[in-house]
Amino acid sequence: MKKGLISALLLILFGAVSVSGCSTQESASDNQTPAAPQETRDVQSIPDSFIPATDKSKSPEAAKKRTDTVVATLTEPGGVFNPYFYKNGYDGNVSSAIFAPLVSVDKNGKPIPRLAEKWDISDDQLTYTFHLRPNLKFSDGSPLTAQDVAFTLTILHDKAYDGDEDIFETKIKGGQAYKEGKADTIEGITVIDPQTIQITTEKVNARSLLILGGPVLSKAYYGKGYTPGNLEYLRTLHAKPLGAGPYKLEKYITGQEVRYLANEHYYAGKPAVEHFIYKTTEGDALQFFQTGETDYNSFTANEDNLELLKSLGYANINVYTSTAYSYIKFNHSKPYFKDKRVRQALIYGLDRQKIVDTAYQGYGQVANVPVSPVSWAYTEEVNPYRYDLEKAKALLDEAGWKAGAGGIREKDGQKLKLYYLTTKGPLSDVLIPIAKENYKELGVQLEAELMDYNALLARTAKGDHDLASFSTTMLTDPSDGVIQFGSNRSGSFTGTNGYSNPKVDELLEKGISTLDIEKRKEIYKELYNELGDDPPYIFLTYRKLLTAHNARVSGFGPNGYTGISGNLPDLKIEPIQ
Amino acid sequence: MSSIVTETAGLAGARAGARRSSLWRDTFAKLKKNKVAMCGLVFLVMMFLFCFIGPFFSPYASGKVNTVMINKPPSLVHWLGTDNLGRDILTRLMQAGRISLTVGLAAMVLSVFIGSVLGVVAGYYRGVVDQIVMRFADILMTIPGLPLLFIIGAILSEWKVPTDYRIYIVMLMLSLIGWPELARLVRSQILSLREREFMQATESLGLRDHRKLFFHLLPNTVPILIVVATLRVGGAILSESILSYLGLGVVPPTPTWGNMIDAANTLIDFQKRPWLWIPPGFAIFATVISINLLGDGLRDALDPKMKR
């Protein structure tokens, strides 16, 4: 009885202490606040890491019951399961399990062999010879030969082809003639023997290897009934794909799941997990991971999600860096952006560190070059453009924008009022308030507007914006991140609405005109410095990606280039005792 | 359904024309007896005071971003805690209330205005005018609200609207999809009203059309309009939050109850930070329910037999 009373007293005392402890801490930080309201928190940048599960046995029953099935999430596949014809990126994910390419990339973006055992590139860097692995088969058991590769490249040249792949970039000899109907075959494609194919191009292009070495379609299956100029018949085959990837399609339940079966004819052996499923989900879909309905999810990378995943116990957690970068683009057709000092001022005057830290809580870093830190081309030897209000003010003064009525800068009677267009999301929620404050101090009025992605694309293509936010897709080659800065690319909507810099043009050309990575590194460094001096964009962030998988499954090791598609053949389910 | 509405509403209308002032007194007397509705009314008045006067007493009214004080739970300094940008939730709640209540009221006023003018005109002139207006209303009503909002939202984004005026776009969107139903309602009332004796009197007095329409016919539809309009305000506040959820609403940093909830609309915040979503959630919930209870009370008070 007495003991109980004492412990109760102790509890109250402790409680009081801990409460007062809390409040002193808080008031301490409050005292600091008025003195330095703009002080930024010290946000630690989170390194790429793998955090193993602490207690596999905590896995929910629903997951434990699936002994031969692995479930991953995917937002919304559309049913066009063909790597060259899909219209929706998620169908690309579905296809990548079914179709294997000749050449893929590793986690640093360097080419690695898949269906092709090796490849040779001629000394003039124009001719590619792919050597296929012996005894390759499609999932129905039919042989995969160089003829199939030739067929795949041929239909991409067809004038009725409406997919995303731009094969003409590789400039295969005779490709244009085929498209225009002047030739029956493509001159530059030669099948040497069933295991060897040679492709001759007319221009050196560092990107050609991966385009030419893409996924292979079966000629017997997809080529039946092909006549040049007519690809309509393919539509019926999109729901019944045939490839040489680790898995084959079992069943597509619209709006719900894509089910796969292990492909026994896969060149590296039949995958250990018999069933693989992509489940259609919206957003993080944390609830499905928590209830055990899914084994693999990707999440918004932030402290909250990481903590929650750790607390689950059964989650193996991956933190890795995306190959995409996000940016705010200037509308270079606007006269006031012609002066690069104005653009520089807008970068110096925006506290990007604060935006990135607040939005991503350490799971993102400020970007200064248009390539991800995981790429071989990444460099930090560029102007870091740290937040510097005074410098920004000085630059605007120099450029002739003087403080006017209401604190808004003016030049020739025109106010410096900028329209900023963006989509709704966690970044814009944070960016808009901070940018408005920052620019107000600088004497620039910022008007923000939210719209859906497609409207954003259409309106920026028209040049309705002064500033607009975007993020790139996954970038495989460093050239993917800079191609839009060429003056001949104007008008394209990732583009710049008229950015033009002869030196940049020259370096862009040089960057893809050699296949030697060391040489390219130097060229890109020079390019990035030029882009820093005459900025086409305000580079914002490189983000971390956060994925987790149930520890009962081993083999997941996603990377920023290929996601999990490279892991699928290696998945294993480990029984939980 | 429409035939019966017409009939009973007609009765109400006639009475309204005959002895309006006593009708209002009657109504209020009846309303006062309805405790539930009175609770709603009192709460609404308090909510208005809270939102429109409250911010003047707040030290955080500037809404400045404060990255040192991110996501802090309620304390003596910040009574309802702070949000993901270190802003005071209580202050934002009050400021958001101003916007959300204004949007609700304005969207209602606008749709009632468009709806009743078109309804009166259609009901009075009949014939071609009626056909044109009502067919157009029919057409609009065949397209469900949400898809229509998507489209209108995307189209209106083409207008370069400064952030601060975005709220008017939201009002406009909500009233654009709201008027046809009201126009139908008003028209059916007018159709029966114009056959009544007092209209024959205006005829023999030789009054002009617009006098007849707006001074004699329209006032008779006021009782039913008030009820519908009250309920509309609640609907508009909910719609505003849904627009925010879809990214078509008022642009942050301007707070609305809708975008405040939306900013905390994740499982994690639901579990870890109740102070982010409970205040705006409660504000929407309590306001909408109060408005609806009041509207319902008004309906009972104005005419016990009247339908929605």
Next chain:
Amino acid sequence: MKAYIIRRLLYMILTLFGASVLIFGLYALTPGDFVDNNPKLTDERKAELKQLYGLDKPVVERYFVWLGNAVRGDFGYSLQYQQPVTSLLGQYIWNSFLIASASTLFTWLIAIVIGVISATRQYSLFDSVVTIGAFAAMSFPSFFAGLLIIKFFAVDLGWFPPGGMITTGSNTTGLAHIWEVIDHMFLPVLVLTMLGVGSLTRYFRTNMLEIIRQDFIRTARAKGLKEKTVVYKHALRNALLPAITLLGFELPALFGGAIITEKIFNWPGVGQLYMQAFSLRDYPLLMGFTMFLAILTVASNLLADLLYGVADPRVRLK
């Protein structure tokens, strides 16, 4: 009667024609199109693709091409799914119909029961409590109510699955399959019912109140019939009749109104399909879906009016 039906059918066609013009016009005004959506394409490639899809033609011409095909029942190919729009809608529509009809059923049942009871005991405690309850249920934004319900019932309590229509990877058939779907339906139907039940309850309450005061009910009471018989047999029947016309509006509205609920619960319905189609500006699919709803609305309105006329001989259709 015959003349009435013919006139109504003519109106219907006129309305649908107007709706198609309006919808097509609005979509044409919407910034962005399907080809614009892909950031990888060069300008030349985009121009080629627009030509392939016919997006480069003037709006009016595109409309008439679309109309010509639509009249023959051909709503074209979805750009995104590469499937005929009609077969695509066919795959998704039944899932939506399932939750729409289930929630309509529950909404009506609950609304009728509560409406009748609170009308017979106007201003009682029950009446007040139920009034508040009915309004409380509809005073949450749908997306917020959805997530709250997922948190409590699916994640915390684990009573129901958090979303989807079947358990992932499930191969159940027959009764087990039906049970599985019902299990998954429960939460979305709960949300839809919550949102809809309030206003309908009020409708039935006022309707009942009015009828109870009418002469024939007084006569029935005077004849010495039991109160129960009076209320349920005579009054309720008369209160239900005009509600038939409401049903004509409710069901189509549910298809359009469930978009957010379907999204939150990962329900594979037309709402999801529409969201996806809109974000990619898949016009054939958007037009197909919106026209489908328009046709459904117009047709069920006509049907409801006709039924009403049959059920209640006092209503003259003219």
